[in-house]
Structures are given as C-alpha cells and as structure tokens.
Amino acid sequence: MQSRPDNSGYFGKYGGKFVPETLMPALSELERAYSEAIVDPKFQNEFNLLCTDYIGRPTPLYYAAQLTAKAGGATILLKREDLAHTGAHKINNALGQGLLAKRMGKKRIIAETGAGQHGVAVATVCAMLGLECIIYMGEEDIHRQASNVNRMELTGAKVIPVTSGSRTLKDAINEAIRDWVSNVQNTHYLLGSVVGPHPYPMIVRDFQSIIGQEARQQVQAIYGRLPDYLVACVGGGSNSIGLFHPFYDDKKVKFIGVEAGGKGLKSGKHSATLATGKVGVLHGTKSYLMEDEHGQIEETHSIAPGLDYPGVGPEHSFYKDSGRATYVTVSDEQALEGFKMLCDTEGIIPALESAHAIYYAAKMAKDLVKDRLIIVNLSGRGDKDLDIVTKALGMRK
Amino acid sequence: MSRIADVFKPGYKALIAYITAGYPGQKATIDIAQTLADGGCDIIELGIPFSDPLADGATIQKASYEALKQGVTPDTCLEMASEIRKNIATPLVFMTYYNPVLNYGLNTFCKKCVKAGIDGLIVPDLPPEEGLELETITRKNGLDLIYLLAPTSTDNRINIVASSSRGFIYLVSLTGVTGARDTLSPDLARFVERVREKTNLPLCVGFGISKAEHARQAASLADGVIIGSRLIQLIEEDATLASLKQFIYDIREELDMRKTPGGID
Numbered sequence: 001m002q003s004r005p006d007n008s009g010y011f012g013k014y015g016g017k018f019v020p021e022t023l024m025p026a027l028s029e030l031e032r033a034y035s036e037a038i039v040d041p042k043f044q045n046e047f048n049l050l051c052t053d054y055i056g057r058p059t060p061l062y063y064a065a066q067l068t069a070k071a072g073g074a075t076i077l078l079k080r081e082d083l084a085h086t087g088a089h090k091i092n093n094a095l096g097q098g099l100l101a102k103r104m105g106k107k108r109i110i111a112e113t114g115a116g117q118h119g120v121a122v123a124t125v126c127a128m129l130g131l132e133c134i135i136y137m138g139e140e141d142i143h144r145q146a147s148n149v150n151r152m153e154l155t156g157a158k159v160i161p162v163t164s165g166s167r168t169l170k171d172a173i174n175e176a177i178r179d180w181v182s183n184v185q186n187t188h189y190l191l192g193s194v195v196g197p198h199p200y201p202m203i204v205r206d207f208q209s210i211i212g213q214e215a216r217q218q219v220q221a222i223y224g225r226l227p228d229y230l231v232a233c234v235g236g237g238s239n240s241i242g243l244f245h246p247f248y249d250d251k252k253v254k255f256i257g258v259e260a261g262g263k264g265l266k267s268g269k270h271s272a273t274l275a276t277g278k279v280g281v282l283h284g285t286k287s288y289l290m291e292d293e294h295g296q297i298e299e300t301h302s303i304a305p306g307l308d309y310p311g312v313g314p315e316h317s318f319y320k321d322s323g324r325a326t327y328v329t330v331s332d333e334q335a336l337e338g339f340k341m342l343c344d345t346e347g348i349i350p351a352l353e354s355a356h357a358i359y360y361a362a363k364m365a366k367d368l369v370k371d372r373l374i375i376v377n378l379s380g381r382g383d384k385d386l387d388i389v390t391k392a393l394g395m396r397k
Numbered sequence: 398m399s400r401i402a403d404v405f406k407p408g409y410k411a412l413i414a415y416i417t418a419g420y421p422g423q424k425a426t427i428d429i430a431q432t433l434a435d436g437g438c439d440i441i442e443l444g445i446p447f448s449d450p451l452a453d454g455a456t457i458q459k460a461s462y463e464a465l466k467q468g469v470t471p472d473t474c475l476e477m478a479s480e481i482r483k484n485i486a487t488p489l490v491f492m493t494y495y496n497p498v499l500n501y502g503l504n505t506f507c508k509k510c511v512k513a514g515i516d517g518l519i520v521p522d523l524p525p526e527e528g529l530e531l532e533t534i535t536r537k538n539g540l541d542l543i544y545l546l547a548p549t550s551t552d553n554r555i556n557i558v559a560s561s562s563r564g565f566i567y568l569v570s571l572t573g574v575t576g577a578r579d580t581l582s583p584d585l586a587r588f589v590e591r592v593r594e595k596t597n598l599p600l601c602v603g604f605g606i607s608k609a610e611h612a613r614q615a616a617s618l619a620d621g622v623i624i625g626s627r628l629i630q631l632i633e634e635d636a637t638l639a640s641l642k643q644f645i646y647d648i649r650e651e652l653d654m655r656k657t658p659g660g661i662d
Contacts, residue, residue, distance in 0.1 A: 008526065018495055018522045020452045022547035022572055024554060164458060170449065177451045182573040184549060281496045281522070282449065294470040295500025296448040 004315070009198020012321065014314035017197040019177075019284045026184045031199040033104045038206070043099065050095055051210065054128065055085045059211075061218035061375070066345035067362065074368035076361055077227070078348075078378040079215050079243065086121045086151075088351065088380030089211060089239045090192060094121035096207035098129050101188035108132045108187040112176040114141055114169030114235070115306035115353065116148025117380050118192030123157035133157040136175040140167040141305045148384050166299040169235075169309045173283050193236025194313030197284030201313050208242025215375055216246050223373060229364070231256045232377035233356040234327065235271065235307035237316045239379035244325065245315075254326065256364075257316060258356045260302035261329035269301035273312040274320050274327040287314040303332035303388060304352035306380075330356040336392055338362065339382065351380030352388065400488045400516045401541050401564035404439045404621075405599040410652040411621030412612075413601055414628055414645070415442040415492060417460035418477050419469030421632065427480050432638050433628075434485040436645035439621070441481075442519065445474045445493035452494075452521040454576025456626040460633075471497050471506070475513045482514030490543065490564075492519040495527075503531055507538040517541035517564050525561040532561060548572050548588045552595070559596035568592060568602045568619065577607035577627045581614055589618040613651040624648065 009015045017027055037043040051057040059080045068076045081089035094111075101109055109131045113119030119135040126133035135152055139161045142149055152159050165171040173196075180189040194201045194208075212230075219227050230247060232240035234257040247253045262270030270276075277288035282297055290298040290310040302308040319325035330338070335352055338359025342350045350358055354377070361376040368374075382389070404411050414433045418426055426443075433441050446461035446469055453461070471493075478489055491510060498506050498520065510518070517540055523531065525544055535542040541564030546555060549572055558566060568589060571582040582588075585602070592600055602615040603623030615622045631641045 016527050017524065018527055019524065020521050020547070020569075021524055021545045021554070021558070022549050022569060024524050024526075025549045025551050028551075164462075165448070174449050174451045178454070178574050181452065184572060278500075280499055281494075283451070284522070289496075291496065291500060293500075294472075295497035296465060297496070 005198060005202055011315045011318035014287050014317040015198055015201060016286050017284060018281045018286065019197045020181055022181050023184060027197055027199065029104070034100060034199060034203055037100055037103055043103065047096060047099055055091050055095065056083065057210065058214040058218070059083050061215055061222070064346050067342060068365065070341065070345050071362040071365040073370065074365040074372035074374050075370060076365055077219065077373065077375045079211060079375055081211060081239065081377060081379045082348070082350065082354070082381035086124050087383065088117040088121065089208060089242060090118040090121040091124065092210055092242070093192065093204050093207040093238065094118065094125045094190060097188070097190045097203065098125035098131065101131065101190065102129055104188065106186060106188035108183065109190050110134045110136065110176050110179050110187055111190040111192060112136045112169065112172035113192065114172065114308060115304065115351070116141065116145040116152070116384060117306060117351070119157070119159070120148050120151045122190050123152040123155040126157065127155040134179070135159045136162050136172040136179070138162045138167040138169060138172050141169070144305050144388060145384050168305065170297065177283070193238040194241045194315060195236040195283055195285060195311055201285065201315055204238050205241045205245055205315060208238050209245045211239065211242040211377065212244060212246035215243060219373065219375065226250050226253050227373040227375045229254050229256060229374045231258065231357050231361040231374060233258045233307060233353045233379065234274070234312060234316060235260070235309050235353065236311065237313035239377050241313060241315055243375070243377045248324070255319065255324060256360065257325050257327045258360045259327055259329045260304060260307035260356060261331040262301040264331055265329060270329070271300040271302045271307050271309060272329045273310060274316060275329050282311045285314050287317045288312055288320070303335060303392065304356065306351070306353040307356065328360060330359050334359045336389065339389060348378070349382040350378055351382045352385045354379045399539070399541050399564055401440060401490070404488060405565065410616040411439040411601060412437060412649060412652055413440040413442060413603070413621055413623040414438040415444060415623060415625030416628060416632070417444040417446055417457060417464055418474040419446065419464035419467060420460040420629070421463065421636070422467065423469070423473060423477055426477050429632060429638060429641070430481040431484060432642055433645060434487045436642055437649040438487060438645065440488045440490060442490045442492045442623070443474060443478060445471055445491055445497055447494040447497055450494060452574055454574040454626060456577065456629050457575050460629045471501050475509050478513040478515055488516040489514060490517040490519055491515055495520050495523045503534050507534050507540055510540060511538050515540065517543055519543045519567060521545060525557050528561070543567055545569055546592055548582065548584055552591070555592055555595050559598060562598060565599035565601050565621065566592065566596065567623065568600055570602050570604045570606065570615065573604065575604050575626050577630065578605035581605065581611050585615065586618055609647045609651040612648045616652050622652070
C-alpha cells in the first residue's frame, strides 16, 4: 500500500478534513477503527469470503472481441463490475464499510446516492448485516432512477427525497452530512465515493482497489503482460481510482479518466470538474470543484446521474496535477453512442456512467494497433437507465 | 484586546445575534443590524450565504438560498458591513463557509474585512487542523478567528481549540445543525463545565436557542448566548421588525436578570 494520503489526510495539496467540529471526533474514530480492521486477519477473511460468495468476485476480465473489431484498433478488455452483485462496483465499498460499521458498533447506516447504485449496494449490505439503512437521494434522481428506488425499498431501506438545491447527488450529500452531524453517536455515514473528508477517500479507494488488483492479475495471466491503458469514468471517482490505484507504480500503464461533458463544455451544462474546475473546498475535502466567480458551487449536468457531481476525489486532483492520469470528457450524445455500441456489439447493456468510458475507449482504440491493450472499467449495468435512454434516443429520431 | 474581547466582563452575559446578510434584502439587513444593536446585542454575526451550508438547518438554508438568488456575494456582504459600521460600534463578525473565503483569497478577504469594520470570522467547516493559514492571516490583520467546540469534542480537541480560538469559543449546544429547538440539550451543563476547566476564554453557547428561557439557562452556564435561526424566523414573520425588537428586548432582560420571578420589575 502506498503512503498516500499523509497523516493529515492529504494527497499532495488535496484532501484534508473540512467539517464541522461535531464530526471531527467521529472521523478520528473511523480512522482508528479502519487502521485496526485492515490488519486484523479476521476482518480481512470475512471481507474476502463475502467478496467471493456474496458479491461473486472475482469479476471477469472479458475480451470484447466484437467491440474491438468494431472500433478497429487496439484490443479492448472489459472489467465486468456490472456482474458484481447489485450490478455495479459500488458493492465493494458498501460491503467493506458495512463490516467496518458493524465492528464499530454503529447500528444505523446513512448514505447518499446519485444514480442509486450506491444506495442499492448499501441497502443490500445493510439487509444482509442487519443494520438500519437510510438513503438520501435527490428528488430529480428519484424520478430518473425509479427502479433503483424500488430495489432499495425492497431491501428494507428508507429512501428520503432531498428537495434542496439542484436535487441531485451534491444535495443528497449535504443532507446525509446534516443527518450525520445530528446522529453521529450511533450512526455510520457510508460514503460512496472517494470524496468527503479524510479518511473516506482512502477507505473507499482501498475497498475499491480490488478491481485493479484482480485486473492486474487477470491481464498478466491471460496476456502475460500489463495493459497499455486503463480507462474509467469519473464522477466522484471511485471506480476509476479502484482500477488505477494498484497500477500506480507501473509507470508505463497510462490512466485515462473520462468525465461527463454533458451538453458540451461551452454550454456550461456538464460535470467536467477536472477539465474545467478550480481548487476549492466542498463536502469536507480540498479538491477541484465547479464553482462560480464568488465561490458558490455550480449546478452540474450529466445524462448519467452517477457523474452529476460538482466535485471530484482529492486523489484524482493529485493525479491530474502530477500528470499520472489524463482526464478527458465525453458528451451525453457520445455516451449514448457508447451505450448503443456495447449493446449492439456485445449484448451488454452498460450503465450510462460506464458508457462514457466505453465511448472513449472505442474512439482511442481506432488510432492504436491491435496489440495495444486497453482495460475499460465496465463499472455498472444499465438496467436502471432504460427510461433515460429510450427517451433520449426517441427524441433524437 | 480586540473589540470582541472587550464585550466580556465579569458577571455580564453577552447577547450575540446571527443574521444572514442580504436576507430578506440588502437594505433590510442594514435596518435589522441597527435594530439588533439598539436592542442591546453585543456582537452581530453576518452570515455570508453559501450554496451548500451543511452545518445549517432548514431556516438558515432557506435564508441563504433566498439571499443568493438576489445576487448576494462576498463583496456585497462587505458593502453591507461597511454600511452597518457607519452607524454602530457593535463588534461585527462574518460567519461563512470556507469555500467562498478561499475563492476570494484569504489575504485579500481579510484586508477587506478590516476595511469594512469586521472584527472576526467564524467558519464552521474549518477546524483548527485546517485553519493554520487563515489563523496566521487573521492575526496579522487584527481579526479574531473564532473556533467552535461541540458536545462530541474530546478533551484533546478542547485543548486544541482553546489554544487557537480568539475572542471567544463558540460552543455548539447540541449534536446537530443550526435551527430553533423546543428544549436545550440536557448535557449542556456538563459540556460547558468540561470546556471551562480547560480555558479562561469567554464561552458562548449557540445552536437551538430560540426562547428567553433557553437564553437564561444557557447564560447561567456560559458567558454569552448566540441566537440565529429564531431571529430569521421572526424577520420572515414580521417585516416591520417589531417582533424581532420585542424578542431581543425580552432576551436582553433575561440575560440582565432585571426580571423578577413574579414578572414585576
């Protein structure tokens, strides 16, 4: 494990703990509990066992032959996180933190969700571990991702609509933090991305790193070498960090993070935080964010609710400045094209979030030779997006 | 001694009022501040609205949202402060979240605060661990950076805050966000006592204080009380500010213990 973040929770100049005093002791408690848990073989064994038997890990590294042929260049491999239980990578972190909460004696779990994938994962894990579960979800997202709301409620979670601000992920996080401030003694905040105050960006990254660890072993077993490129979508940035992090020291492996270009960077309706943002503080962490000239957080847009967020994990900001990763953008329209392309060529319906990465990988593959290897994180499946997609494609006819 | 420190005298209970700058309007803010000063408030906190006020409950969230909708910015807040400062000598404190200050530039912001007659800053999402830079700059400019403590604060954290906070320490009365409540936390006395054992700085209690009775109880434990959400509600309910004026009068009376149990002066 690398020594980032430092003891104060910083990745270079990004990160930290910018939270109300009420939460500071809880963050220290969480950090302590986590550092004890990860060296406890009992905790590790339980996590690993459930990763196998409950989540269904390892997820396959699938050679997408038809997509590769269609793109007409480099070889495209898909890390099939869509095949994990509940249909997205979010379950890895939800399981890890759920076990941690139980170990800490916190019986009440709160979480935010955008696309609903994290909410579903948390609700599922809470059902399995016997924990009370409250999910905050923006009203706008509740409408956009209704099937996930049903899944959360079926597994016993209480879904609370958030009506403030843009009624999306950002506002759901505000509301979850307010709940945590009010109920911190008996409640664990199960944050779903590599954002928020230290130690969250570290904890979520570590639990998601299983994606990259598996991919690294799998690609070496099948191809006898490391990949040339890793491609993943970036909202808060958990699936991408999960894939990238175990390859950090493999300097020849290039990281490409794909942000939501929405209706175009010039339109202002996008969520391309690293491409267009400035450094600031949101939700307890110092990182790039989208703000206006007065330091007010801007409303974002993406066709993919899970990318619709004005901030980004501090480790990504660190990767951007150091040049370790490159960040690009893919528009709503292009993501839909990626979505269709994967349905047509491989019979796999990707989440709209992951479709951003698919589109970019196919595009870049075209200009590369066949023996170049690209691993794309297919972070989630797209059943939840059928309403959005049919509506969007219908409108374009 | 800063203008804020001068407020606290043995036996005296300070009244600190919070309002959201620019709510319900910029001109109204000037009038409200005048009403507060005339009514005997010792310190006025002007909230610079932020889009994502995660330590605030519904009342201040709504006031912040309305103020932002009307185009209030840190600059217009500085202008309002200058305007208020022309007529009143009461210490003025800006309360806001860290991002607008960071975006403005810590140095420039502090310089402009001094020029506008601001005496201190309260930044609820900036704990001492993250506040070193702002602490240095505020100190250089003669501004008090006031830190907060909460009932969840450990003894170690109380020591950290006690050694860094200037002017006074803001004690968050309860484990929660801002907003009027029906009762005070039963653990408040023990919390104030824990902090008192470790510092001689003035201690002011805020969050949830919405009645004269709360103010009296809190003041019996600490050196001052901070009232915010309840004032915003009163401003919203009665634009003539008569209700606000009466409320401040009643609180002041409680704090000064002019009132006898039978209600006869």
